[in-house]
Amino acid sequence: MYELIDKYKETLIKDIGKKRYEHCVRVMETAKKMAGAYGVNEQKALVAGLLHDCGRYIDEKLLLQKSKQYNILSSNSFENSKELLHANLGAYLAKHKYGIDDEDILNAIKYHTTGRENMSNLEKIIFLADYIEPNRVFEGVKEIRELCYEDLDIAMLKSLTNNILHIINNNRYLDIRTARARNYFLTKNIDLQY
Amino acid sequence: MYELIDKYKETLIKDIGKKRYEHCVRVMETAKKMAGAYGVNEQKALVAGLLHDCGRYIDEKLLLQKSKQYNILSSNSFENSKELLHANLGAYLAKHKYGIDDEDILNAIKYHTTGRENMSNLEKIIFLADYIEPNRVFEGVKEIRELCYEDLDIAMLKSLTNNILHIINNNRYLDIRTARARNYFLTKNIDLQY
Numbered sequence: 001m002y003e004l005i006d007k008y009k010e011t012l013i014k015d016i017g018k019k020r021y022e023h024c025v026r027v028m029e030t031a032k033k034m035a036g037a038y039g040v041n042e043q044k045a046l047v048a049g050l051l052h053d054c055g056r057y058i059d060e061k062l063l064l065q066k067s068k069q070y071n072i073l074s075s076n077s078f079e080n081s082k083e084l085l086h087a088n089l090g091a092y093l094a095k096h097k098y099g100i101d102d103e104d105i106l107n108a109i110k111y112h113t114t115g116r117e118n119m120s121n122l123e124k125i126i127f128l129a130d131y132i133e134p135n136r137v138f139e140g141v142k143e144i145r146e147l148c149y150e151d152l153d154i155a156m157l158k159s160l161t162n163n164i165l166h167i168i169n170n171n172r173y174l175d176i177r178t179a180r181a182r183n184y185f186l187t188k189n190i191d192l193q194y
Numbered sequence: 195m196y197e198l199i200d201k202y203k204e205t206l207i208k209d210i211g212k213k214r215y216e217h218c219v220r221v222m223e224t225a226k227k228m229a230g231a232y233g234v235n236e237q238k239a240l241v242a243g244l245l246h247d248c249g250r251y252i253d254e255k256l257l258l259q260k261s262k263q264y265n266i267l268s269s270n271s272f273e274n275s276k277e278l279l280h281a282n283l284g285a286y287l288a289k290h291k292y293g294i295d296d297e298d299i300l301n302a303i304k305y306h307t308t309g310r311e312n313m314s315n316l317e318k319i320i321f322l323a324d325y326i327e328p329n330r331v332f333e334g335v336k337e338i339r340e341l342c343y344e345d346l347d348i349a350m351l352k353s354l355t356n357n358i359l360h361i362i363n364n365n366r367y368l369d370i371r372t373a374r375a376r377n378y379f380l381t382k383n384i385d386l387q388y
Contacts, residue, residue, distance in 0.1 A: 164362050168376075176374060182368065183368055
C-alpha cells in the first residue's frame, strides 16, 4: 500500500490537489477492506482506489483541454460536465500516464461515477468505496456502509437510487448508464415470468 | 367529436372497460383544448386522445396474449409490464384495428406513457392530457395544468420529473426512453458552451 502511495503521490497531488488526493487514499483503504470481504484481488482494489480520481484535474480548464486532446469529449455537451468527464479521462490517464493495463482496474475507474450494467465486483467496490469512504456524510450513509459488507448488489441499488434522486431533484443531467445500471441492479435478482 | 365517439365507443368499452373508456373521453377533451391553444390539428388530438389507451385491455391476460400475437413483447420482461406494454399495443391496434394511418397519431399513442426525445407537439399534448385530465388528483396537479397552457416543454419536463421520482421511489423499472426524454427537455433550451 505504501509502495503504491510512494509511486503515485507526487503526480496525483500535482494534478488533482492535496484534498482530492487524500480522498483517493481513503477510497483506496475502503476498497481494500471491501475487496478482502468479497475475495476480490486486493492489489487491484488498491490501485483502482488510489487512481480512481486521477483525471479530476484541480484546474478545470486542464480537465477540458486534456479531454479534448485525448478525444474523449462527447458530442453531447451535457455529458462533458466535470463529474462525468473526469472518470473517462481518469481511465485514459491510468492507462497512458500511470501504465495500468488491467482492464478491470481501468473499467473500475471509468465507471466509478455513473455505474453501468453488468459491473464486475471490483467496479462495484470502487463505486461504493467512493460513496462511503470515512469522510462522506449524508443521510443514510451508515446504512449503506453496512450494506456494503452484506450485499454488493443491494448496496449498489441503494446508492444508484440515491444518486438518481439527487440528480433529478437538483435538475441535473442524468447519464443514461446510471439509469441502466439502476434497472440492472433492480431486476438482477427478480425472476419475472409470464 | 360525437361522431368519433359513436364510431369507437362500443369497441373501446368492450376492450378496456367503461371506466377506462371514460378516462379516454376526458383525455380527448383535454387534448382538444390544448391543441387549440397551440395550433395543433384538433381532429388528430381528438383521435389520439380517444384511442390513446385502446391497448389497455381490461383483461390483462388478453393484453399479454395480443402483445405476443402481434410480436410486440420485449425480450426484457421488465419492459412487458402492463404500463409499458399497453402503449405499444395501442399503437398497433390503432393502426390495424381502428384503421389510423397518421404516423403522428400513432406515435402519440405509442409514447404516451414513456415520452421520448424529440416529441412532436401532438405527442406532448397526449402525454400531458393523460397526466392532467380533470379526474387526476395529485400534489402539484394545479401547477402542471396551468403550465400545460403556458409552455409544453416545461410542462413535459415537470411531468417527466414527477414520473421518474415516482418510479424510483416505488422501486419500479425506469424505461430508458423516459430518462432520455427528461434529459431532452432539461437540456433543450440551455446552450452550454465550452
